[in-house]
């Protein structure tokens with residue numbers, strides 16, 4: 001039987017990293033789940049059991065921890081992802097692409113009443129949400145080791161939101177399969193999955209022998225480069241725009257609210273070229289209490305609901321800068 005290997009990529013996933021950066025008694029912390037996969041001249045490891053081309057996934061894990069120790073970019077998920085990916089394709093001649101995903105868990109400073117620092121406690125934190133910041137960086141060295149191209153998408157997953165009014169769904173297509181009743185007032189809940197994409201960037205390969213000294217184009221002061229790709233404020237603005245638009249929009253549908261969220265992120269972040277959302281419509285169904293003569297179905301009288309785990313609607317879209 002004739003076969004050929006048409007795609008191959010490997011690496012380490014779920015590398016759990018926690019890092020403290022101490023500025024005297026002021027501690028900065030990050031917790032990441034890292035995935036680092038590579039592509040390149042690795043086909044023979046699949047087709048001929050040739051392990052000589054395999055940088056062991058164990059080594060990739062060790063590199064992840066080592067860079068977490070030495071990288072000046074560790075506190076910023078995008079920059080750390082780029083540093084790790086750049087290292088992998090620079091260090092190993094036969095590896096031509098790196099795919100790095102960094103999922104950042106939330107740790108927010110505790111605010112102690114009466115304490116001086118408005119930023120919060122110097123070394124105590126709490127988990128203030130299950131949502132995660134996610135960065136995907138692809139570092140492509142197929143055009144040459146000195147012509148690295150990085151594509152970065154970032155975003156948020158598992159951001160659970162609910163509004164108890166300010167949402168309706170009417171005038172939808174009706175035919176013999178339609179049972180849904182039009183409502184001008186309903187619960188709208190979703191678990192936001194957001195990604196935003198930056199324009200691809202040319203990045204400089206490390207020049208030191210150990211391939212560790214990665215500097216961003218912004219640090220190099222490169223002309224014509226939009227430094228806000230690594231602007232610390234993009235993630236905060238994207239999350240806030242999502243939450244605020246969700247809160248204030250008089251939602252005609254998940255679709256319409258989604259579009260407004262994306263429009264706002266594009267408007268507020270010059271370096272973002274497109275925004276994608278995936279929004280499950282987590283239905284809350286009013287309990288029918290007519291059997292005891294109680295009206296819990298009229299929207300203004302609906303107070304007791306059943307959260308429906310499945311099925312859910314699923315609304316997706318990408319909004320791009322023209």
Ligand SMILES: O=c1[nH]c(=O)c2[nH]c(=O)[nH]c2[nH]1
Nearest residue numbers: 169180252253254255281313
């Ligand atoms: O906002 C909504 N969009 C839909 O496409 C849809 N479909 C549905 O049954 N309910 C809803 N709600």
